[in-house]
Amino acid sequence: MNKNSIYQENLLEGDYFPKVVAYYFKEWNEFRMPPHRHDQVEIMYVIHGKCMVDVEGERILLKKNDFILLDANIAHALTVEKHHPCRMLNIEFRFMKKEGPSPSFKVLAAQDKAFSQMLNNCWPYLVLKDQEDTYHILKSLVQELNKKNSQNEIMTHLLISQLLIQIARMAEDSIVNPPRQQTNQYVQQTIAFIRENYDRDLEIKELADRVNLHPGYLHRIFKRFTGATVIEYVTSLRMEKAKMLLAETEIPVIDICDYIGMNSRQYFSALFKKYTGQAPVEFRKARLREQEICSW
Incomplete structure (x- = not known):
């Protein structure tokens, strides 16, 4: 299992929690990123425009309100064509020992069926279409992170818990009824x-x-x-x-x-x-x- 993978078995045995280590808004235009990998789980959300993501031998088109969840250490590359800018919000997180009263990864999996099922599937990446809620959660998470105040740490933990459960439920819905999803x-x-x-x-x-x-x-x-x-x-x-x-x-x-x-x-x-x-x-x-x- 990849280090810092979202699917590590030990995450369900101890008290761990995802900690955001990087987050940024970025508008890309005529950009070709070489294939690379990093030791963080990443969410790439398209705010407007379109881009291509190469991952696992597949070229994926992401358009407005599409996003991809990439597991840690999965090679991927981003391509944005000339005259077709793509504005994105990216967050990256690793797993740390949990501190404070917020729920651990283990508790989330025990309490939410869709989240537990997502962890069992071990997908290297997930591509989903937002229904407006995900972007609002992402923006709220970034706003809390920008405050850099220890008192708002519980809010960031709750928001990333909500984000992961939301993604898991969307993934479950897309599997149960893929032709009907849109x-x-x-x-x-x-x-x-x-x-x-x-x-x-x-x-x-x-x-x-x-x-x-x-x-x-x-x-x-x-x-x-x-x-x-x-x-x-x-x-x-x-x-x-x-x-x-x-x-x-x-x-x-x-x-x-x-x-x-x-x-x-x-x-x-x-x-x-x-x-x-x-x-x-x-x-x-x-x-x-x-x-x-x-x-x-």
Whole structure:
């Protein structure tokens, strides 16, 4: 096993943790890096543009939001063509004896199935397409590292734990369903947008524009992946939010519809009754009675 490999067996026997030793943003243009290897695990993330990475006899095209996880001591080379700049964020880490309260590599593997499975596969490299979360974690990690303050060490440990688990789950998803992965990303991005904007009018055209798809195509793949149409999903989410607001807040019943993006109080009331079997006022009264009983 390579020294400092992410797949070393002793990482699961003792208390070890990845420590970032190098990190940098860099824009490359007409660049050809000779094959090289180093004693760190490396993540190369493409922020914009495109590049080629030669690794293990394969030439890999990385485009915007693609990234590669390279194990330690794996020979690789980077090529960026003229007039096609590529901006990247790279981090490199080794493994150290764990200090402090943050979880060790062994604990992460024991607690997360996808992470444990990734370690068992021993891939020399992984190429994945980001769904926006990975880059946010990487940026947050770099921001914490830039502070160079011993008090923020636990935050860097937690962020790199989150990063590795995120990568492992993405890898698991790409193996379980490789042909559906890109389509699934469109659906997940749409769901994320709905969850952040359910309190206002939402139309299928706006949702489709957010992921650069035709409305009819988004409608089809959304139904295939979730079992519900976009409208059914939005309605279900709004009704669940209404139930929470009725049960846990003192917002007047007549105002609840404004909090969940429905303009008509009458339509909201009729839809809520169809969904729960109770009118909004009845639902709130029933929850208040339940809380009074439980408080005795």
